[in-house]
Amino acid sequence: MDDIKELKVRNYYDSFSDNYDNFYHKIQFQKFGYLNDILTKFNHNDLIDLGGGTGLLSSFLQIKLLTLDLSYNMLKEGKLSSYISQGIVGDINNIPIRNKAFTHIVSFTAVQNTSNYKQSFKEIRRISKKQSENVVSVLKKLIDKTMLINISDKYFSDYQFIEFPIEDIGIYNNSIST
Numbered sequence: 682m683d684d685i686k687e688l689k690v691r692n693y694y695d696s697f698s699d700n701y702d703n704f705y706h707k708i709q710f711q712k713f714g715y716l717n718d719i720l721t722k723f724n725h726n727d728l729i730d731l732g733g734g735t736g737l738l739s740s741f742l743q744i745k746l747l748t749l750d751l752s753y754n755m756l757k758e759g760k761l762s763s764y765i766s767q768g769i770v771g772d773i774n775n776i777p778i779r780n781k782a783f784t785h786i787v788s789f790t791a792v793q794n795t796s797n798y799k800q801s802f803k804e805i806r807r808i809s810k811k812q813s814e815n816v817v818s819v820l821k822k823l824i825d826k827t828m829l830i831n832i833s834d835k836y837f838s839d840y841q842f843i844e845f846p847i848e849d850i851g852i853y854n855n856s857i858s859t
């Protein structure tokens with residue numbers, strides 16, 4: 682992680698970590714709730730939450746999840762709240778995980794913060810098992826539908842576009858069903 686954007690993002694979330702849940706708990710829960718049926722049926726022992734921050738998704742599902750984030754303080758906040766099972770400090774654009782490691786990769790409202798969106802999707806694809814089910818959401822004010830579809834087409838063959846009721850657009854990739 683040497684990009685200036687990543688440094689700025691990390692510093693921002695490091696300094697905001699103790700207030701993050703107060704500000705964003707409700708809004709993120711609305712997004713998770715919109716995909717409740719999908720998220721609850723995932724195998725949570727074979728899942729990683731990328732850019733998972735304080736572990737709000739773990740809190741929503743009431744299951745501790747493996748969570749990667751750029752910000753140590755965000756992960757620490759999640760640990761203190763006992764949301765996260767294991768936190769990995771790392772960059773979505775250079776995930777310190779072997780190829781084809783997980784069946785489920787989820788990422789909510791994080792990829793728009795990275796310096797190279799294509800690289801994020803490439804990394805998600807790289808660590809996905811051949812038959813995988815992934816959910817990725819991004820802030821639509823920073824990545825529009827056309828851009829998201831262009832990138833997704835490059836890395837996923839079978840996915841649905843998702844328009845969240847609030848803030849985000851995303852994709853649900855399901856190569857298990859094919």
Ligand SMILES: C[S@@+](CC[C@H](N)C(=O)[O-])C[C@H]1O[C@@H](n2cnc3c(N)ncnc32)[C@H](O)[C@@H]1O
Nearest residue numbers: 694732733734737750751752772773789791794
């Ligand atoms: C808006 S928060 C979303 C957190 C969490 N997914 C949620 O739903 O509450 C964005 C998170 O993405 C993390 N993040 C941003 N860029 C990242 C990157 N390149 N690699 C890993 N995490 C990143 C930030 O540190 C922050 O915790």
